[in-house]
Amino acid sequence: xxxxxxxxxxxxxxxxxxxxxxxxxxxxxxxxxxxxxxxxxxxxxxxxxxxxxxxxxxxxxxxxxxxxxxxxxxxxxxxxxxxxxxxxxxxxxxxxxxxxxxxxxxxxxxxxxxxxxxxxxxxxxxxxxxxxxxxxxxxxxxxxxxxxxxxxxxxxxxxxxxxxxxxxxxxxx
DNA sequence: TAGGCCATCTGGTCCT
DNA sequence: AGGACCAGATGGCCTA
Numbered sequence: 001x002x003x004x005x006x007x008x009x010x011x012x013x014x015x016x017x018x019x020x021x022x023x024x025x026x027x028x029x030x031x032x033x034x035x036x037x038x039x040x041x042x043x044x045x046x047x048x049x050x051x052x053x054x055x056x057x058x059x060x061x062x063x064x065x066x067x068x069x070x071x072x073x074x075x076x077x078x079x080x081x082x083x084x085x086x087x088x089x090x091x092x093x094x095x096x097x098x099x100x101x102x103x104x105x106x107x108x109x110x111x112x113x114x115x116x117x118x119x120x121x122x123x124x125x126x127x128x129x130x131x132x133x134x135x136x137x138x139x140x141x142x143x144x145x146x147x148x149x150x151x152x153x154x155x156x157x158x159x160x161x162x163x164x165x166x167x168x169x170x171x172x173x
Numbered sequence: 174t175a176g177g178c179c180a181t182c183t184g185g186t187c188c189t
Numbered sequence: 190a191g192g193a194c195c196a197g198a199t200g201g202c203c204t205a
Contacts, residue, residue, distance in 0.1 A: 069182060071192070076180070100178065
């Protein structure tokens with residue numbers, strides 16, 4: 001998946017495009033995992049302090065580990081879903097040029113900054129009323145926050161930065 | 174082949 | 190106590 005990491009994309013596409021192969025894929029993955037695990041278990045056996053395994057039988061430990069792994073996998077999938085959702089709301093990026101995680105975060109940060117500066121520039125005190133009913137209140141809060149986050153950077157600089165990044169990501173595809 | 178990116182496993186630590 | 194979170198390690202896949 002990465003535009004850049006097509007390996008992962010390919011792995012995922014296999015699941016999406018051929019559901020009947022899922023079981024085989026899963027078996028394959030589990031086989032790989034168990035091989036890795038055997039290797040790691042051997043490697044880490046010396047490092048394990050007895051206090052970590054005494055209360056548990058090998059079977060129990062193994063079971064608990066597998067459960068933790070599953071939860072961790074699920075957690076990472078959720079995280080990746082969130083990344084995907086974020087990618088989808090960043091404009092001007094061609095779908096086939098999938099952003100990496102670091103690109104996504106960087107671009108999103110600058111996009112937010114540029115939006116904020118645009119809002120401030122265009123609003124001229126016409127922002128919707130804040131909770132307390134004063135529009136100038138909400139504007140000044142936004143401005144305050146913007147100042148905190150952006151420091152001395154000018155809004156045009158933000159826009160420039162964002163569009164430059166968009167441009168470079170496009171070229172990199 | 175090296176380097177980038179990713180998924181997964183793992184053990185430690187934090188939180189509820 | 191058990192789950193969530195985190196960071197390091199490892200290996201696979203891809204591109205230049």
